Amino acid sequence: MIIKTPNLILRPWEESDAECLYHFAKNPNIGPIAGWPPHENVEDSLNIIRTVFSKRETYAVVKDDVAIGCVGLLFHPDTNHWWGEGAVELGYWIGEEYWGNGYAFEASQALIRRAFDELDVDEIYASYRIENNQSKRVLEKLGFKYYSELVNENYLGEFFQEVAMKLEK
Structure with a gap:
């Protein structure tokens, strides 16, 4: 599945994206705020592409043929929390060099439309x-x-507060 927006293309991750993913995901301003460690090498990034980013409805956010981020819908049991039947969790990140251009919004908006119009999703949750x-x-x-406030645990075993938000069809 490929989704086109005015400025972006959302497409499945490819193994050839590993070096580009590493470039953005090694940045300590990206992963830790989302609860995952900065990538240590291209092999880390390739492993993430083969596992985490190979799940259904997980897309590379592509601008000018460069994978600049990721957007995805997580279905239970791959969600960070149990949200209920018919619910999914939205996740996204954009490389720091591309912040401030509305790309996280644009990519997420396209995926939300797909969730409600084509995937029979009733509710979408997201947390930050x-x-x-x-x-x-x-x-x-x-x-x-x-929706609520939650306590979550990061990759180092440290607890942090997050806010959960909800979008209904």
Whole structure:
């Protein structure tokens, strides 16, 4: 499945994206705020492409033939939390060099449309670390509403607070 938006292409991740993924995912401003460690080498990135990014409805966000980020819908049991039947979890990140261009919003909006129009999804949840105001703004612009506050655990075993938001069909 390939999804085209005015500025982006959402397409499945390819193994040939590993070097590009590593370029963005090694940045400590990207992964830790989303709860995952910065990638240490291209092999880490290739492994993520083969496992995490190979799940259904997970897409490379591509701008000018460069995979600049990721957007995906997580279905239970791959979600970070159990949201209920007919619900999915939205996740996204964009490489820091591309922040401030509305790409997280644009990619997420396209995937939300697909979820509601083609995938028989009733509710979409998303969460962000309480200090991640950029992600909060993206979700509010997409129409998500406050749902609850949660405590989650990161890859280092540290606990952090996050806000869960909900979007209904």
